[in-house]
Amino acid sequence: MSDDVLRPMEEREAAAKLTGAWHEGEGILAWLSATGHKTTGRRFVLTSFGFFIAAGVLAVLMRLQLAVPENDLIGPDLYNQIFSVHGTAMMFLFAVPVMQGVAIYLVPLMVGAREIAFPRLAAFALWMLLFGGLLLFVSLLLDMGAEAGWFAYVPLSGPEYSPGKRSDVYAQTITFSEISAIAAAVCLITTILKMRAPGMSLNRMPLFVWASLVTAFMILFAMPSVMMASTFLIMDRLIGTHFFNPAEGGDPLLWQHLFWFFGHPEVYIIFIPALGMVSHIVEAFARRPVFGYVPMVLSLAATAFLGFGLWVHHMFASNVPQLGASFFTAASMMIAIPSGIQIFCWLATLWDGRLVIRTPLLFVFGFIFTFVIGGMTGVMLAAVPLDLQVHDTYFVVAHFHYVLIGGAVLPLFGALYYWIPKVTGRMLDERLGQLNFWLMAIGVNLTFFPMHQLGLEGMTRRVYTYPPEMGWDRLNLIATVGGVLVALSVLLFLFNLLRSLSVGRLAGPDPWGSPGLEWATSSPPPEFNFALPPVVTGRSPLWEAGEEWPVVTGLKLDQREVLITSVLDAEPDHRTEFPEPSIWPFLAAIAVGLTFIGSIFTPWAVVAGSVPVAITLIGWFWPKPGEE
Amino acid sequence: MRAGIFAAFVILVGAAVLLLVFGPITYVREAREFRPDPVAATAPPEIRMTDLQPGLPLPGPNPNTGGENPSWYERNAVALSEGQRLFSAMNCVGCHSHGGGGMGPPLMDDKWIYGSDIKNIYATIVEGRPNGMPSFRGKIPPEQVWQIAAYVRSMAGLTPKQASPSRPDHLQAKAPEASYPEQPPAGGLIPPSATAPQ
């Protein structure tokens, strides 16, 4: 980079001092205390990827069970647990946190900050995610896995029809992961609004940062709804309240409203960050800024607002008044418009760019190919009459896997190929990457396309088997073959990743010639991100930078001092000192975790747990000696 | 990196320890046993204490059984929950109400005329008792009698709390079984129904 050449001395001196201030230390204690956003972000992604693989194994088991009719490989009881844990893990433990993990890693780099806001809270979010996921999967091994689906409709998940502790485990897994998501969202919002590099006004923010901001706000509004629902559920089950008991004035539909008021925005919480990723990849490999920055940003915001207005389209088959249903039909149709705008803007960018076809861009092509199918079936599902036919059939299974795999997982893999060189400092193998792409793209379409037809032919969802005379066996077998291909492609990715760690080509700071600030520092970035924090003058800083590269000076180098800027125009506002790494977030997460897990078994756990929670929080917020 | 591998190792070991420690409890509590053992279910018939029985008299002897390990039923959440369902469906509530008693003695206190062991309760249901408790031999299959017997014990707080049923989805007749303190049977006053001439 130009600044490497121009200011080697200055930079080297600054880096030496900064290393002293920002170093995280060695050893187990330091490892548990680490709060740096790159550490947290990396762990977030690895943790959620671990849950992705575990839930993927469950998916393969389901496909094996359904490969032939009346299969007795897996009985109904185990199958119900498997599909419930698969859904719960994929939605709560993989899709949301992996996107947040990428954001925790990248957003501070993209906005030119030294650290994420509230780094200890981000570390706490990580531990909550880990404990919640372990709860779910260890419970599955203990024959205590969630059994009423990821949506856990009452009364099936209620005290009478789900005896034992299985649905309590589900409810508390939700609580864990929502706390994690909300905590991470708070960190991201604050970082994005208050810690951007000087000059990075809102209208110069990278699109992934915009996407993360929008997503984080959606999380703040959507997640409390499901946390309340899961708390009602566990209260119904544990202490005999009647929130969902119609005989005592409760209502089973209350659960559905609370759940889907979160559940539909959830889809966009997963999908909007992926849109941000796609924009960055398209920009880098089309060698021009994304066409239509302003419509793109407005589309993201519009999606977020509309996303809260269509939850009832999951409930068209319940007793929704017709006029109400019409409103949600209109909203569900409308949300296709912002998605359409973004697709057209990317197509325009591709149309006008010089396309350097590499693995990340291939994944974007796969995204457009696959996601648009999911979007089209989504439009169909908005129409009440058609929805009532295909609702709760394999048509819907096909639809949302097209949307979530096509719309989020394919971009995510593209993003991993794109940004992993920044994280590890080494390139992934291009040929393995392309093979990875083709295996995954073909596997996904082979798995899920036949499911459209299965749904039209009457195959309902969440069935552990089906009669041979229904004629569903051939398409199911094809889907199973596709599922195995997807599993192979993920294994290939892991192989490629592990291989790159030792023999991968060194990446250098900016292997793709990308314009974003994250490429302005070394790969992997130092603990302080930038020796000299950049000042931004446009939307594509590295492409617009001339010989002179303005930087921020005047921050203390021997302390964790960062610059806080104004919300709209990112004008320097004041300096503040950031906290040291701390073991307290880890201890607080353990205390909160034990409280939640204990509350599965006795309400007294909430009382007993409040003591260690209070102690750890006091330790966490204890002022540093010498502070006023 | 090394610490990360260590952490993963700790997690795996921790999971294994949890499996070993809690597995024996949860595998009993959470099990869904759909198909009772046919051999146990065709054991030789036992005696009957009363001529009363619901419906019409049986045409002949009917197979009956004792289970190998009846205490399994009171530690299994599904068996208890099924017992709760059958307690209403088989019309036990007709006489015993929801444990509070009516024409029959209450079941939610700790006073037991014919013993509080699950085998005693099983025998009471299958054989019947003088003064009105009919014999359900040949009417309710042994598996379901064990479930009802286990549930009856849960009404007195004699089953593990973690497995006992919570509130059902009906009008609330009484506090959920799972909310009772676990208690040993203490005996006590004989209810009026048992003091009548036998």
Added chain:
Amino acid sequence: MSAKPRAALAALALSLGGCEGPQNMLDSSGPQADTIEGLWWVMLTVTSAVWFLVVAAMLVAIWRRRVRAEALELSGEPKPHRRERSLGIAVAASVGLTVAILFAFTIYSFVLERRVFAAPPKDALEIQVTGHQWWWQVRYVHKDPSKIVETANEIHIPVGQKVTVRLSSPDVIHSFWVPNLHGKRDLIPGQEAIFWIEADRPGSYRGQCAEFCGWQHAHMSFWVHAEEPEAFQAWLEQQRRPAPEPPDDLTRRGRDIFVTGPCAMCHAISGTTASARFGPDLTHLASRTTIAAGTLPNTRGHLAAWIADPQSYKPGNRMPPTFLPPADMQALLAYLETLR
């Protein structure tokens, strides 16, 4: 939608998979399913066209703007922006087209929705369907209580008449779905849902529970038999009669076993003392084509297997295994076969 493109599309879909079957929304046999199927073909055509255009645009862009392999080492030279204006027009036009299509879809959906869900006539035949874990209780209501018909897992309806269906559930949420006739409707505890169905040609249509309801959600199906009105009336009259007296000693013994044994604890047979409402009403069991909510065909062998060991066929269902000596079992089966 006119017949020709529809036939062409049907042929296309047939080449992909089946378009016919007893549980297939593309084999519509009633006015409502027909309307919805029409909507499906319209939406499929338009959305497919949009998808092809988007993918074609992408492929053309790839083909036109691809840079040779040697140029892969990125120069970092960004391309100067040009043609922004024409791109903007193209994007705006696409968005405008999208909005127009979506608007048309919305209006079309509203219109069809009102047609499909219009209230049924007040004097329509009314059927109460209650979903249980995991079977369907069916009741033909009548002002005269002696004419109420109770059956299970099989619904007979007259062709060409609107039939009101009242749905409720005493346990968990189920969903009533006969794809050849209409979309689905949830059965929610504590609420009653009312809708109507109509078949416009005779036939047997399979329905299935569409809301996850526990272990045997997969085996909770039922049949709707649409018959000519005369045949339907004859069936209804037949169902209104109590069970026939057993004709011989063997079947009499079978009836005794039924009413004194465990069967009568859950099942009812009108005309006998068995009157429990816990399991399906068996008064006219032999007139049904399937048992166990569409799981097994109603033959003597399957019935025997089901009575002896139901948990092998539907693990978790509410029917306990019944161990009867072989002679008793034969008598019971003989009796059950008389319940026409």
